[in-house]
Amino acid sequence: xxxxxxxxRLAGVSKATVSRALNGKVFVREEVKARIFxxxxxxxxxxxxxxxxxxxxxxxxxxxxxxxxxxxxxFFASMIYHAATSSESFSxxxxxxxxxxxxxxxxxxxxxxxxLRCEGIMIYPKYLSVDELDEIIDHNxxxxxxxxxxxxxxxxxxxxxxxxxxxxxxxxxxLAQGHRRIAFVAGxxxxxxxxxxxxxxxxxxxxxxxxxxxxxxxxxxxSIDSGYQAAQQLLARNVPFTCILAANDDMAIGVAKACxxxxxxxxxxxxxxxxxxxxxGQYYNPSLTTIHVPMDExxxxxxxxxxxxxxxxxxxxxxxxxxxxxxxxxxxxR
Amino acid sequence: xxxxxxxxRLAGVSKATVSRALNGKVFVREEVKARIFxxxxxxxxxxxxxxxxxxxxxxxxxxxxxxxxxxxxxFFASMIYHAATSSESFSxxxxxxxxxxxxxxxxxxxxxxxxLRCEGIMIYPKYLSVDELDEIIDHNxxxxxxxxxxxxxxxxxxxxxxxxxxxxxxxxxxLAQGHRRIAFVAGxxxxxxxxxxxxxxxxxxxxxxxxxxxxxxxxxxxSIDSGYQAAQQLLARNVPFTCILAANDDMAIGVAKACxxxxxxxxxxxxxxxxxxxxxGQYYNPSLTTIHVPMDExxxxxxxxxxxxxxxxxxxxxxxxxxxxxxxxxxxxR
Numbered sequence: 001x002x003x004x005x006x007x008x009r010l011a012g013v014s015k016a017t018v019s020r021a022l023n024g025k026v027f028v029r030e031e032v033k034a035r036i037f038x039x040x041x042x043x044x045x046x047x048x049x050x051x052x053x054x055x056x057x058x059x060x061x062x063x064x065x066x067x068x069x070x071x072x073x074x075f076f077a078s079m080i081y082h083a084a085t086s087s088e089s090f091s092x093x094x095x096x097x098x099x100x101x102x103x104x105x106x107x108x109x110x111x112x113x114x115x116l117r118c119e120g121i122m123i124y125p126k127y128l129s130v131d132e133l134d135e136i137i138d139h140n141x142x143x144x145x146x147x148x149x150x151x152x153x154x155x156x157x158x159x160x161x162x163x164x165x166x167x168x169x170x171x172x173x174x175l176a177q178g179h180r181r182i183a184f185v186a187g188x189x190x191x192x193x194x195x196x197x198x199x200x201x202x203x204x205x206x207x208x209x210x211x212x213x214x215x216x217x218x219x220x221x222x223s224i225d226s227g228y229q230a231a232q233q234l235l236a237r238n239v240p241f242t243c244i245l246a247a248n249d250d251m252a253i254g255v256a257k258a259c260x261x262x263x264x265x266x267x268x269x270x271x272x273x274x275x276x277x278x279x280x281g282q283y284y285n286p287s288l289t290t291i292h293v294p295m296d297e298x299x300x301x302x303x304x305x306x307x308x309x310x311x312x313x314x315x316x317x318x319x320x321x322x323x324x325x326x327x328x329x330x331x332x333x334r
Numbered sequence: 335x336x337x338x339x340x341x342x343r344l345a346g347v348s349k350a351t352v353s354r355a356l357n358g359k360v361f362v363r364e365e366v367k368a369r370i371f372x373x374x375x376x377x378x379x380x381x382x383x384x385x386x387x388x389x390x391x392x393x394x395x396x397x398x399x400x401x402x403x404x405x406x407x408x409f410f411a412s413m414i415y416h417a418a419t420s421s422e423s424f425s426x427x428x429x430x431x432x433x434x435x436x437x438x439x440x441x442x443x444x445x446x447x448x449x450l451r452c453e454g455i456m457i458y459p460k461y462l463s464v465d466e467l468d469e470i471i472d473h474n475x476x477x478x479x480x481x482x483x484x485x486x487x488x489x490x491x492x493x494x495x496x497x498x499x500x501x502x503x504x505x506x507x508x509l510a511q512g513h514r515r516i517a518f519v520a521g522x523x524x525x526x527x528x529x530x531x532x533x534x535x536x537x538x539x540x541x542x543x544x545x546x547x548x549x550x551x552x553x554x555x556x557s558i559d560s561g562y563q564a565a566q567q568l569l570a571r572n573v574p575f576t577c578i579l580a581a582n583d584d585m586a587i588g589v590a591k592a593c594x595x596x597x598x599x600x601x602x603x604x605x606x607x608x609x610x611x612x613x614x615g616q617y618y619n620p621s622l623t624t625i626h627v628p629m630d631e632x633x634x635x636x637x638x639x640x641x642x643x644x645x646x647x648x649x650x651x652x653x654x655x656x657x658x659x660x661x662x663x664x665x666x667x668r
Contacts, residue, residue, distance in 0.1 A: 061446070068418035068428075074614070077411035084402035084432045093446060094402075096430035098418045112395070112427060116450055224617050257617045280408070283558050283591045285619045 002045045011039035062087045062306060063113030063121040065106060067099035070126065073223060073250045074278045075295075079147075082299040083122065089300075090307050092119065103127040107136070114142055120306025122299075124148055126191075143309055145302045148193060150316075157305060159298040159315050163193050163275075166291045166319035167200025167245075170273060173289075173321055174243055175208050178330035179271065181239075183216040185230045185246040185255060191222075197247045197275065215239045220251045227251025231258035242271060242330040249274035249281040249290055256284065256326075267328035277322055286325035293319050336379045345373035396421045396640060397447030397455040399440060401433035404460065407557060407584045408612045409629075413481075416633040417456065423634075424641050426453065437461040441470070448476055454640025456633075458482055460525075477643055479636045482527060484650075491639060493632040493649050497527050497609075500625045500653035501534025504579065504607060507623075507655055509542050512664035513577040513605060517550040519564045519589055521581040525556075531581045531609065549573045554585045561585025565592035576605060576664040583608035583615040583624055590618065590660075601662035611656055620659035627653050 008015045013032060021028045021036045028036075039045075064083050070076045080096060087094040097113050099106040106128050113121050120143040125133060134153050137144050144157060151158040174182055184201045187194030202212045218234045220226035227246055234244070235258060244259075246252035252274030256266055264270050266286050273289040274281060281288030294317050301313045342349045347366060355362045355370045362370075373379075398417050404410045414430060421428040431447050433440035440462050447455050454477040459467060468487050471478050478491060485492040508516055518535045521528030536546045552568045554560035561580055568578070569592060578593075580586035586608030590600055598604050600620050607623040608615060615622030628651050635647045 068415060068422070071418060072412055072415035072613075074408050074411060077408060077414075078406050080411075080414070080430075081402060081406035084405060088402070088432065088434060093443070094430075094432050095446075096414075096428075098422065098428050100422060109427070112429075224613055228617070253614070253617050256619065257621075260619055279406075279558055280587070280614055283562070283587050285590065285594055287591075 002043045004045065006043050007036065007039045007045045010043060011035045059093075059117045059119060060091065061093040061095045061116070061118050062090075062303060063110075063116070063118035064094060064096045065099045065109040065113065065121065065123040065125075066096065067101065067106065067126040069101065070124070070222070074280045075248065075250060075276050076124075078278065079124065079295055079299065082296045083303070086296075086300045086303040090303055092303075092307070099123070099126060101127075103129070103132060107132075110136060110144070114140065118142070120145065120303075122147055122302050122306065143306045145305045147298065147302055155315060156309070156313070159302045159305070159317060161293055161298070161317045161319050163196035163319075164200040164203070166275070166293075167197040168204045169319070169321050170245065170275070170291055171201060171204030173323070174245065174271070174273065174327065175204065177243075177271070177327060179243040180208075180210060180330070181213075181216065181241040181243070183218070183234055183241045183244045184212075185227055185234070185244060185251050186217065186219045187247040187251070188221045189219065194222075194247050201245065213239070216241055220246070220254070222248055222250060224250045224254040227254025228258050229254070231255040235259075235262050243327070244270060244272050246272070246274045249276045249278040249288055252288055252290075252326075253280060253284060267326050271327040271330070273327055275319075282324070284326075289324045289327040290322050291319045292322050293317075336377045338379065340377050341370065341373045341379045344377060345369045393427075393451045393453060394425065395427040395429045395450070395452050396424075396637060397444075397450070397452035398428060398430045399433045399443040399447065399455065399457040399459075400430065401435065401440065401460040403435065404458070404556070408614045409582065409584060409610050410458075412612060413458065413629055413633065416630045417637070420630075420634045420637040424637055426637075426641070433457070433460060435461075437463070437466060441466075444470060444478070448474065452476070454479065454637075456481055456636050456640065477640045479639045481632065481636055489649060490643070490647070493636045493639070493651060495627055495632070495651045495653050497530035497653075498534040498537070500609070500627075501531040501579075502538045503653070503655050504609070504625055505535060505538030507657070508577055508579065508605070508607065508661065509538065511577075511605070511661060514542075514544060514664070515547075515550065515573075515575040515577070517552070517568055517575045517578045518546075519561055519568070519578060519580040519585050520551065520553045521585070522555045523553065528556075528581050535579065547573070550575055554580070554588070556582055556584060558584045558588040561588025562592050563588070565589040569593075569596050577661070578604060578606050580606070580608045583610045583612040583622055586622055586624075586660075587614060587618060601660050605661040605664070607661055609653075616658070618660075623658045623661040624656050625653045626656050627651075 008018045021033050084094040097109040099109045122145050124147040133146050137154050146158045150160045205212050218230040220230040275291045277290045277292035298317050304313050342352045355367050418428040431443040433443045456479050458481040467480050471488050480492045484494045539546050552564040554564040609625045611624045611626035615624050632651050639647050
């Protein structure tokens with residue numbers, strides 16, 4: 001392995017001079033610097049970044065924590081993509097760490113990234129509560145921004161959308177199409193996103209004078225497959241409905257498959273809608289009515305909050321109704 | 335910020351004793367250890383992992399390099415998911431770094447992970463050549479495993495499938511269905527995976543006595559949207575075909591959209607197939623005929639190669655034809 005001594009020898013300078021040139025903190029003559037960088041190129045020397053980070057107390061990387069149970073779908077693929085490209089636009093490297101399956105493991109992942117001296121850390125929490133996130137932010141000097149949670153105590157360190165309001169917007173559209181028997185495929189139990197969307201569903205129904213029917217309520221766990229299974233449960237109940245609203249696009253795609261297998265045409269026999277505006281919904285057949293969540297903008301703002309904490313950055317983002325082929329006017333309930 | 339000194343004071347021991355207890359290398363009495371760990375819990379002290387890694391020259395993490403241009407789709411989402419769960423099954427943490435847009439940036443990402451003292455590194459290369467990968471493996475003592483490239487010089491440090499052979503298997507199936515005018519939507523120019531698949535397409539046609547028609551050849555860049563645009567180009571040429579083979583499932587889904595917009599029914603008017611067996615193809619309408627690439631098994635073996643280099647691990651993996659609804663017998667060419 002090539003060491004700094006090999007570089008120093010080839011450049012004809014001391015180890016300390018190589019080190020000074022690399023750290024860029026102390027003046028080194030241009031001509032000497034050129035010789036040193038040539039020697040680095042010639043020897044293939046790789047400075048010990050870990051030691052450098054420790055000494056400088058910084059890196060050029062931004063950490064992101066997401067629990068691996070969420071990786072496997074187009075929505076989070078898109079989020080990781082936006083996080084990487086936004087980091088790159090700030091000349092930073094994205095480093096993703098896995099939050100695994102518990103609040104403690106989400107903490108561990110944050111701590112790993114902190115100990116690697118990431119300049120800032122974003123977390124899309126699944127298990128950590130708002131109180132715990134507040135406490136983590138309070139106890140760290142490294143900037144931490146939370147994606148998809150409103151933190152009233154740390155308004156400049158979170159980006160979020162109002163999922164309940166977005167769901168009410170969607171429901172207003174479905175009700176306006178004449179749907180009264182609207183089934184709901186909920187996300188994982190205990191998910192704040194899922195609960196907000198379900199609250200929006202119930203609230204919109206009651207505002208329209210309709211009492212939510214527990215027979216029309218099934219639960220998935222966000223994945224395509226879980227949506228498929230939830231729709232099969234719903235269909236087995238033999239209760240009438242004209243529309244299914246799934247709490248995300250991935251589950252809506254699973255729902256579509258179960259409906260098609262049951263001989264139901266979309267949207268002629270049953271309407272279908274989702275949330276997130278994931279790219280697959282746009283290309284699905286029929287294309288999916290959904291709520292666009294401005295993930296690219298949210299992530300760009302989150303990276304901005306980390307690196308330019310004094311800039312005024314938007315934290316409350318707006319979702320937007322996207323009407324496509326999967327929703328038609330209600331005819332009569334099956 | 336809490337320091338080791340705070341822990342030492344609270345536990346009534348010296349800094350050196352706390353350090354010894356944390357490193358676990360030197361004997362510390364159980365009763366003293368208990369007091370130290372209680373003090374760590376009480377103070378919220380976080381040991382400096384970076385310094386620890388530097389001292390121990392190891393972490394419990396596995397690095398993965400993928401270029402961010404590939405993140406944004408269901409196939410790589412699934413790969414990152416398998417990498418995280420496989421790492422976790424070996425009690426390791428996955429750390430993903432971005433290979434960005436060039437061989438140099440893929441190198442930089444490997445070097446970043448090496449300098450963070452990852453125990454092993456996996457790379458799914460987009461820009462680095464086999465020669466460059468060989469050289470990187472030669473010059474590093476940390477185990478490096480390459481995903482999706484055959485490295486004849488480093489057979490125990492790569493996992494791959496024979497894309498040309500898989501494409502010939504797919505073509506044999508399409509030809510057996512009576513298709514003669516089969517269009518091909520290629521992947522990005524210069525991609526070894528894409529070129530192998532295209533070679534398989536040409537070879538299979540010639541074996542069947544059919545000369546590949548350049549009019550039936552269009553190029554995408556792996557994404558859903560690029561498949562959609564490529565199919566629009568193909569349709570604009572007004573040349574007859576009965577089947578479209580896309581070099582991956584994501585592009586096939588874009589192709590399906592373009593066909594549907596042009597009023598073509600799948601598979602009645604045109605058959606369609608892809609590669610990868612991504613989850614979305616299974617749920618698409620019609621469900622997609624494809625080649626299953628055993629990514630979960632490949633990634634599990636790659637992690638095994640990193641952590642148990644002496645174990646015999648399979649590197650050449652087999653793809654498998656998956657027949658679904660999107661391919662029907664050829665009737666007559668449009």
